[in-house]
Amino acid sequence: MAIPLIIDTDPGVDDAFAIALAARSPEVKLVGLTTVFGNVGLEHTTRNAQRLLAHLGRTDVPVVKGAEGPGGASDVHGEDGLGGQAHTLPESDKGLHGEDVTKFFADNLTPDTVVAAIGPLTNIAAALDGGITFPRLIVMGGGLGIGNMTLRAEFNFWADPEAAQVVIRKGNPIIVPLNLTQRCIADTEFLANVDPVLSNLTGTYREYLARHSEQNFSEREEGILVHDAVAVAEAIVPGTLKTRTHLLDIDDEGALVEGKYQVEVAEDTDWPALMSFMAQRLSG
Numbered sequence: 207m208a209i210p211l212i213i214d215t216d217p218g219v220d221d222a223f224a225i226a227l228a229a230r231s232p233e234v235k236l237v238g239l240t241t242v243f244g245n246v247g248l249e250h251t252t253r254n255a256q257r258l259l260a261h262l263g264r265t266d267v268p269v270v271k272g273a274e275g276p277g278g279a280s281d282v283h284g285e286d287g288l289g290g291q292a293h294t295l296p297e298s299d300k301g302l303h304g305e306d307v308t309k310f311f312a313d314n315l316t317p318d319t320v321v322a323a324i325g326p327l328t329n330i331a332a333a334l335d336g337g338i339t340f341p342r343l344i345v346m347g348g349g350l351g352i353g354n355m356t357l358r359a360e361f362n363f364w365a366d367p368e369a370a371q372v373v374i375r376k377g378n379p380i381i382v383p384l385n386l387t388q389r390c391i392a393d394t395e396f397l398a399n400v401d402p403v404l405s406n407l408t409g410t411y412r413e414y415l416a417r418h419s420e421q422n423f424s425e426r427e428e429g430i431l432v433h434d435a436v437a438v439a440e441a442i443v444p445g446t447l448k449t450r451t452h453l454l455d456i457d458d459e460g461a462l463v464e465g466k467y468q469v470e471v472a473e474d475t476d477w478p479a480l481m482s483f484m485a486q487r488l489s490g
């Protein structure tokens with residue numbers, strides 16, 4: 207039976223790839239998208255979620271509007287969150303639910319449901335504080351000794367450090383950190399074979415990486431990092447990522463630090479297998 211999957215997301219170009227991966231994978235049944243501010247503001251991320259579902263032929267999937275906050279990555283993802291190309295996806299007002307995210311989780315989680323959280327953790331922390339228990343929670347976020355917002359803080363944790371603390375301390379998550387996801391490079395060759403509507407979203411992101419090539423991305427100028435798709439791949443095929451337990455916490459700026467909380471951290475994968483899985487599922 208297909209695994210029920212809810213994605214908490216801030217689309218976002220790599221979120222778009224992750225959502226498409228899930229929508230095109232028969233191993234999972236997409237139960238809903240819950241939206242959060244992050245790469246851009248909530249109005250954009252919610253509208254992008256609806257447009258992506260329309261493009262993927264999945265307007266049956268509910269979209270639940272979650273927490274608002276300041277958008278922080280329009281330099282990477284464009285002002286509209288999708289590289290200035292959101293308008294190339296079908297406009298859609300379908301699927302929007304009036305209820306709040308915690309209620310949606312309360313009504314829809316079953317013992318088999320997997321939640322993949324690929325944006326700031328505001329919705330997830332609110333649900334945990336509201337008494338929700340996630341049977342399996344996979345979180346893209348954090349970096350062990352590295353960051354992409356500050357030297358040690360990764361974007362999703364940096365955007366709401368208090369929420370990240372709640373999730374690490376009581377959410378029992380599997381963390382999929384930057385150390386792993388920054389190796390997930392959709393290069394020119396990869397992008398040439400994916401659904402052209404998706405690859406068309408990547409221009410701003412590729413330009414951003416090219417501009418920052420001296421610091422970080424010399425060999426990646428022509429690609430994007432599809433962080434969020436790595437976490438969703440683990441939701442689709444459990445065991446894709448090799449994990450190990452660490453003792454961690456989150457500091458006030460959102461950096462993963464040593465601590466007393468046991469956290470499962472994804473450390474490695476079979477890269478050729480994962481990249482060909484993604485290429486096949488996302489092909490145009």
Ligand code: BDR
Pocket residue numbers: 218219220221245279282324325346354360361362384433434
């Ligand atoms: C994370 O931050 C966002 O910009 C991406 O969508 C991803 O979820 C990577 O640090």
Ligand code: CA
Pocket residue numbers: 215216217218220221244245324325434
């Ligand atoms: Ca994201």
